[in-house]
Amino acid sequence: xxxxxxxxxxATNYNVEEIRKDxxxxxxxxxxxxxxxxxxxxSAQKPRQVLKAIQKxxxxxxxxxxxxxxxxxxxxxxxxxxxxxxxxxxxxAASPNEIIFVxxxxxxxxxxxxxxxxxxxxxxxxxxxxxxEHHSNIVPWQMLRDEKNIVITVAPIDDKANFLFDEFEAxxxxxxxxxxxxHISNALGTITPIKEIIRAAHKVGAKVLVxxxxxxxxxxxxxxxxxxxxxxxxxxxxxxxxxxxxxxxKEELLNAMPPYQGGGxxxxxxxxxxxxxNDLPHKFEAGTPHxxxxxxxxAAIDYVESLGFENIGPHEDGLLEYALxxxxxxxxxxxxxxxxxxxxxxxxxMDLAHPHDIGTILxxxxxxxxxxxxxxxxxxxxxxxxxxARMSLGLYNTEEDIDRLVAGLHKVNRIFS
Amino acid sequence: xxxxIDDVIETFDFLEDWEDRYKYIIELGRxxxxxxxxxxxxxxxxxxxxxxxxxxxxLVDGKVIFKGESDAHIVRGLVSLILMIxxxxxxxxxxxxxxxxxxxxxxxxxxxSPMRTNGLFSMVAKIKxxxxxxxxxxxxx
Numbered sequence: 134x135x136x137x138x139x140x141x142x143x144a145t146n147y148n149v150e151e152i153r154k155d156x157x158x159x160x161x162x163x164x165x166x167x168x169x170x171x172x173x174x175x176s177a178q179k180p181r182q183v184l185k186a187i188q189k190x191x192x193x194x195x196x197x198x199x200x201x202x203x204x205x206x207x208x209x210x211x212x213x214x215x216x217x218x219x220x221x222x223x224x225x226a227a228s229p230n231e232i233i234f235v236x237x238x239x240x241x242x243x244x245x246x247x248x249x250x251x252x253x254x255x256x257x258x259x260x261x262x263x264x265x266e267h268h269s270n271i272v273p274w275q276m277l278r279d280e281k282n283i284v285i286t287v288a289p290i291d292d293k294a295n296f297l298f299d300e301f302e303a304x305x306x307x308x309x310x311x312x313x314x315x316h317i318s319n320a321l322g323t324i325t326p327i328k329e330i331i332r333a334a335h336k337v338g339a340k341v342l343v344x345x346x347x348x349x350x351x352x353x354x355x356x357x358x359x360x361x362x363x364x365x366x367x368x369x370x371x372x373x374x375x376x377x378x379x380x381x382x383k384e385e386l387l388n389a390m391p392p393y394q395g396g397g398x399x400x401x402x403x404x405x406x407x408x409x410x411n412d413l414p415h416k417f418e419a420g421t422p423h424x425x426x427x428x429x430x431x432a433a434i435d436y437v438e439s440l441g442f443e444n445i446g447p448h449e450d451g452l453l454e455y456a457l458x459x460x461x462x463x464x465x466x467x468x469x470x471x472x473x474x475x476x477x478x479x480x481x482x483m484d485l486a487h488p489h490d491i492g493t494i495l496x497x498x499x500x501x502x503x504x505x506x507x508x509x510x511x512x513x514x515x516x517x518x519x520x521x522a523r524m525s526l527g528l529y530n531t532e533e534d535i536d537r538l539v540a541g542l543h544k545v546n547r548i549f550s
Numbered sequence: 551x552x553x554x555i556d557d558v559i560e561t562f563d564f565l566e567d568w569e570d571r572y573k574y575i576i577e578l579g580r581x582x583x584x585x586x587x588x589x590x591x592x593x594x595x596x597x598x599x600x601x602x603x604x605x606x607x608x609l610v611d612g613k614v615i616f617k618g619e620s621d622a623h624i625v626r627g628l629v630s631l632i633l634m635i636x637x638x639x640x641x642x643x644x645x646x647x648x649x650x651x652x653x654x655x656x657x658x659x660x661x662x663s664p665m666r667t668n669g670l671f672s673m674v675a676k677i678k679x680x681x682x683x684x685x686x687x688x689x690x691x
Binding site: 164486487488489490493494497504505519520544548549 | 568569572573576600601602621622623624625
């Protein structure tokens with residue numbers, strides 16, 4: 134089942150017990166029990182390094198940025214722009230101008246749809262999505278379809294949740310102007326062959342937008358290597374604050390795109406007759422930005438980089454293999470995530486209990502998992518289920534967390550039998 | 551339905567372990583009268599619940615009889631509690647009942663996620679608006 138998954142290499146210099154001490158939330162008890170947090174795919178916990186950076190921003194270095202000539206404003210501007218450069222290096226973008234701060238991946242996709250899409254897509258143009266997209270990568274395109282009469286087509290998956298590359302490739306034609314596909318499915322954990330997807334789409338002249346929310350916390354992503362046109366992700370899933378995310382886009386595309394919102398910071402000069410827009414990246418960042426969020430985001434990247442993906446990746450892959458092995462000892466458990474290539478996420482259902490029942494019982498033992506449709510109803514429909522229970526891993530999870538989950542699932546069977 | 555909400559409160563006091571309380575709620579759900587599959591329509595859905603919940607109603611001798619269903623066991627048990635509180639009462643009675651009070655007495659609020667609690671309260675809101683319609687007065691929202 135996981136033959137193509139990278140075989141877990143014991144990360145010798147990865148001391149997860151020490152790493153857990155960086156996360157204050159793990160020092161508390163839930164209903165008197167230790168917290169077993171297996172919902173990082175929804176939002177990750179924050180290390181004290183991130184909290185400290187946010188605290189420092191407000192307590193010692195706070196002022197509005199990009200405006201003041203005075204000391205505090207200069208310091209704040211520097212730190213905020215340093216974060217942009219950290220993100221640029223983190224994903225190996227060509228320039229900080231290609232890093233647009235947004236509220237999160239959802240806003241990033243809406244920005245591309247409303248700015249690039251409205252300008253460059255016309256009636257009959259096709260946008261290819263995949264069956265396992267998050268609603269955030271479906272609805273903005275439907276809104277655009279209703280406005281511009283574009284056509285949305287959906288690349289299929291098989292019943293093991295593998296992305297069907299050949300079928301996808303067959304859908305490509307000159308009419309396809311955009312392919313918008315996830316890098317790792319949030320509902321299933323499937324890793325899509327994103328490099329091949331991008332190459333194939335470029336062959337027919339289509340642009341590619343990648344939803345990288347689940348990929349960026351788990352693996353190194355390199356914009357030069359991938360050659361994605363747009364790549365979006367959120368800070369809060371990468372151990373950073375909520376309310377801040379990134380739109381990466383190639384500079385030439387950003388230059389050709391009209392601003393998304395109007396306001397302060399995105400202008401060079403304004404008269405009632407004419408407004409001249411600011412240069413990149415500020416052209417797309419109207420209004421006072423999420424200053425502390427941006428700075429906290431930078432601290433999160435420093436943190437993840439200090440641990441290294443060469444360690445985080447194998448640690449999480451090893452845990453996923455361990456979980457796959459253990460979870461199948463649970464009677465009546467149906468694994469929905471069965472793709473050949475997966476990361477960090479396992480979705481499942483149980484014969485005896487609804488996912489909400491599962492989640493409620495696990496909660497009593499301090500175990501946090503996600504239950505529901507994971508904002509991906511089309512993929513739930515594909516498997517003919519209303520919802521799943523989903524565990525998702527973070528860099529701080531341990532085999533003990535998995536053991537507790539599995540014990541909890543045995544308890545679910547006991548209670549509902 | 552033979553069990554009343556007062557019986558439930560009494561049993562809850564007696565059961566100290568959360569696991570036993572949940573088992574009891576599940577039992578209450580299992581005891582709900584069967585719900586016709588043809589009534590599981592979009593129109594009868596109660597939204598705001600994280601699982602799927604359906605509610606139907608009819609007026610018999612001036613009293614509103616509710617029937618409910620959910621695809622999750624625990625939620626079906628909670629639906630059963632709500633029906634104990636509201637079903638078989640006159641529209642005027644229904645409009646004066648404060649369900650929050652009863653659920654607080656059961657100590658359920660601390661064992662229910664806010665989302666599911668919201669689901670319960672959207673169910674109560676739906677019941678109240680049905681009662682308002684039967685009473686011929688606009689729903690107070």
